[in-house]
Amino acid sequence: MEPVEKIFDTRELNVNMGPQHPATHGVLRLVLDIDGETIVKVTPYVGYLHRGIEKLGESMSYFQALPLTDRMDYVSAMSNNIGYCVAVEKLYGIEVPERAKFIRTIAGEMSRIANHLLWLATHALDIGAMTVFLYCFREREWILDLYEMICGARLTVTYPRVGGVRNDVQQEFLESLWKFTDEFPSRILEYETLIDQNRIWLLRTKGIGVISAEEAVNWGMTGPTLRGSGVPYDIRKFMPYDAYDKVDFEVPIGTVGDTYDRYRCRMLEMRQSNNIIRQCIEKLPAGPVMADAPKFTMQPKDKMMPITHPTKQHAFFIKEKACKGCGMCLRACPAKAIFGEKKKPHAIKQDMCLGCATCYVTCKFKALVIVPAGKGLSDEKLAELAEAPVPEEITKASEYLVRQFEFVKKGPKVPEGEIYVATEVPKGELGFYFVSDGSAKPYRMRVRAPSFVHAGCLPRLCAGHLVADVIANIGTIDIVLGECDR
Amino acid sequence: MTVRDIIKRFTFIEIFQGMALTLRKMFSRAVTIQYPKERRPIAPGFRGQHALAKNPDGKAKCVSCGLCATICPSQCIYVRRKEDGQENYEVDVLRCIFCGFCVEACPYGAIVLTENYEYSGYTKEEIYLTRSKLLANWDKHMAGKKGEEYFRKFWRPMSGDFGTPPAQSGFKGKKE
Ligand code: SF4
Ligand code: SF4
Ligand code: SF4
Ligand code: SF4
Numbered sequence: 001m002e003p004v005e006k007i008f009d010t011r012e013l014n015v016n017m018g019p020q021h022p023a024t025h026g027v028l029r030l031v032l033d034i035d036g037e038t039i040v041k042v043t044p045y046v047g048y049l050h051r052g053i054e055k056l057g058e059s060m061s062y063f064q065a066l067p068l069t070d071r072m073d074y075v076s077a078m079s080n081n082i083g084y085c086v087a088v089e090k091l092y093g094i095e096v097p098e099r100a101k102f103i104r105t106i107a108g109e110m111s112r113i114a115n116h117l118l119w120l121a122t123h124a125l126d127i128g129a130m131t132v133f134l135y136c137f138r139e140r141e142w143i144l145d146l147y148e149m150i151c152g153a154r155l156t157v158t159y160p161r162v163g164g165v166r167n168d169v170q171q172e173f174l175e176s177l178w179k180f181t182d183e184f185p186s187r188i189l190e191y192e193t194l195i196d197q198n199r200i201w202l203l204r205t206k207g208i209g210v211i212s213a214e215e216a217v218n219w220g221m222t223g224p225t226l227r228g229s230g231v232p233y234d235i236r237k238f239m240p241y242d243a244y245d246k247v248d249f250e251v252p253i254g255t256v257g258d259t260y261d262r263y264r265c266r267m268l269e270m271r272q273s274n275n276i277i278r279q280c281i282e283k284l285p286a287g288p289v290m291a292d293a294p295k296f297t298m299q300p301k302d303k304m305m306p307i308t309h310p311t312k313q314h315a316f317f318i319k320e321k322a323c324k325g326c327g328m329c330l331r332a333c334p335a336k337a338i339f340g341e342k343k344k345p346h347a348i349k350q351d352m353c354l355g356c357a358t359c360y361v362t363c364k365f366k367a368l369v370i371v372p373a374g375k376g377l378s379d380e381k382l383a384e385l386a387e388a389p390v391p392e393e394i395t396k397a398s399e400y401l402v403r404q405f406e407f408v409k410k411g412p413k414v415p416e417g418e419i420y421v422a423t424e425v426p427k428g429e430l431g432f433y434f435v436s437d438g439s440a441k442p443y444r445m446r447v448r449a450p451s452f453v454h455a456g457c458l459p460r461l462c463a464g465h466l467v468a469d470v471i472a473n474i475g476t477i478d479i480v481l482g483e484c485d486r
Numbered sequence: 487m488t489v490r491d492i493i494k495r496f497t498f499i500e501i502f503q504g505m506a507l508t509l510r511k512m513f514s515r516a517v518t519i520q521y522p523k524e525r526r527p528i529a530p531g532f533r534g535q536h537a538l539a540k541n542p543d544g545k546a547k548c549v550s551c552g553l554c555a556t557i558c559p560s561q562c563i564y565v566r567r568k569e570d571g572q573e574n575y576e577v578d579v580l581r582c583i584f585c586g587f588c589v590e591a592c593p594y595g596a597i598v599l600t601e602n603y604e605y606s607g608y609t610k611e612e613i614y615l616t617r618s619k620l621l622a623n624w625d626k627h628m629a630g631k632k633g634e635e636y637f638r639k640f641w642r643p644m645s646g647d648f649g650t651p652p653a654q655s656g657f658k659g660k661k662e
Contacts, residue, residue: 060559063557063587064557064559064587065559066559066585067559067583067585067587068559070583071583131504131508138517141517145529148528148529148532149529151531151533152529152531152532152533152586152599152640153532153533153584153586156583156584156585158585158586158587164647166586166590166642166643167639167640167642167643167647168646168647168651168654168655169655170655171655171656171658173655174655174656174657178657190507193503193504193507194504194507194508195504196500197494197500198500198501198504199495199500199501281657282657283657284655284656284657286650286654286656287650287654288647288648288649288650289647290643290647290648292648297643298590298591298642298643299593299643300643300644300645300646300647300648301593301595301641301642301643301644302644302645303645304593307593308593308594308595310541310547310594310595311541334550334551334552334565334566335550335573354549354550354573355549356549356550356551356552357549357551357593358551358552401593404553404591404593405551405553405593408553408556408557408591409553409556
């Protein structure tokens with residue numbers, strides 16, 4: 001009889017994994033070249049979730065583009081927001097108040113815990129441990145509830161703002177969070193009871209996807225994925241932003257650089273984060289939560305009240321003598337209540353005016369005046385009243401109103417130049433690179449997304465392993481395709 | 487391999503520990519809720535469906551200045567004067583991302599995000615918010631004290647955010 005090798009011809013098989021495979025953590029397509037069960041080559045194909053966030057950012061003011069970052073790494077939206085704000089603040093050159101820094105640090109670390117919980121849940125689920133998944137989501141839900149308490153949203157939070165945070169934290173929130181930090185370490189122990197020493201878990205993670213420190217650096221890995229190989233690189237330590245230089249924490253590192261080490265790193269990181277949150281709550285200083293940089297932030301609402309309060313019955317009136325007839329107000333009026341010919345004095349038809357103040361903000365020649373409590377009066381009467389000095393209250397309020405209109409309609413101008421600012425998000429180094437041409441919108445916005453770089457490491461991590469280990473490897477690098485494809 | 491490892495290996499100790507934990511959890515209170523029957527409490531200030539605020543005298547506060555429409559990152563607010571002179575205000579909720587920027591941009595406190603998150607429909611028109619629907623939302627979800635409370639707490643920033651308000655939250659010491 002002929003030997004078997006002669007009858008059967010073995011050849012490499014080319015199979016697709018994804019883009020819809022549930023274990024690919026999003027829509028990632030891998031083309032596997034396999035020899036039997038062994039991986040010869042892995043080629044990742046990304047881009048299925050591309051929404052053009054970088055390009056979209058170029059058509060929006062810096063303030064407006066903030067919610068886009070929520071939609072990159074939606075698992076830890078808070079960290080993305082913070083990274084963006086830190087970068088834009090550097091570009092603007094504004095300093096954030098201490099309290100806001102602490103609040104952001106708290107929020108960022110909550111996001112790290114939430115991210116690692118989701119990572120552990122899905123990683124364990126991929127490998128076959130269903131229980132951990134449910135337990136992790138129990139705590140993640142808790143964090144999301146806490147998010148809802150501070151900012152009214154659970155997933156896409158949009159909480160930090162350029163110059164601080166949206167709103168101050170409530171006492172109630174701090175107490176609930178403190179309770180969470182009390183409870184959380186015991187919950188981590190629960191997950192560890194389930195998998196840490198479990199023989200199946202060990203078999204599936206130890207010695208899988210080993211990468212040496214040097215190689216990990218060369219492949220551009222960052223975050224816990226890098227630290228699992230023993231490189232203690234953490235931006236929070238090396239280039240502290242927010243309040244990280246005021247809290248005490250360690251950077252856990254692994255030794256071997258396999259899937260198990262990276263898992264250990266993240267587990268320890270959750271404990272560290274818990275610690276950081278506790279320190280921040282204890283040290284939370286009193287003070288403002290928004291930077292005092294009127295040009296770069298929304299204006300305080302109560303200061304505009306003398307004009308904008310609904311009970312105020314102000315009238316807007318054009319002083320005939322001062323009006324140059326430029327027509328700016330005419331074009332801006334949403335009610336089309338202004339009439340006039342070019343180069344001739346314009347006039348407002350009072351019964352059509354909605355009182356929105358757009359014309360007042362638009363007029364460059366101080367021809368438009370606010371007549372306090374003048375609504376419903378005749379034009380002659382208004383002309384008479386318009387000559388009277390305007391109350392100081394109104395003048396002050398109008399300054400804020402003008403700034404608010406300018407901030408919203410035009411956005412603050414940024415000096416020319418470029419900047420790259422990186423922050424440590426749960427997945428690694430998230431960098432924002434802005435090129436500014438001096439206008440209110442970025443000329444170019446580029447995001448250095450850790451998931452993208454890590455997805456590129458898959459060929460290196462998977463080579464030589466079995467097909468089932470591809471899943472473990474996708475889990476261990478902790479990628480979210482929303483961020484990878486942007 | 488030490489003796490300890492061998493014992494561990496043959497007694498399945500870690501597996502039993504894990505199972506003991508899950509067994510214990512069987513007798514603790516369930517954390518899941520049966521959604522349509524049970525509802526989780528919503529934190530105040532939740533960013534849900536929009537509403538247009540009304541004055542105490544029942545008129546809309548909105549003056550059609552268009553700031554909300556300008557700041558909206560998804561460009562889903564339409565403010566325009568119709569041909570017949572009627573003010574028009576529409577929100578294409580299907581495109582809204584509930585960022586809350588419209589509330590922040592409005593100097594008049596005229597738009598709010600209510601706590602309503604349960605709205606669905608078979609057609610786009612059912613979900614599309616017109617001016618009358620928005621005003622009705624105010625009566626439904628925000629009328630009275632609730633609306634006042636909303637503006638006091640969630641219409642930000644206020645000058646307090648740029649300074650140090652007297653009763654600021656902080657750490658009050660460990661509770662034993
Ligand atoms: S206040 Fe507004 S509605 Fe009235 S005239 Fe000026 S721009 Fe037009
Ligand atoms: S913007 Fe001022 S100067 Fe120009 S037409 Fe209007 S009121 Fe006159
Ligand atoms: S919540 Fe955001 S997306 Fe929605 S309408 Fe307001 S500004 Fe636009
Ligand atoms: S809701 Fe506010 S910002 Fe929007 S148009 Fe009305 S008044 Fe202006």
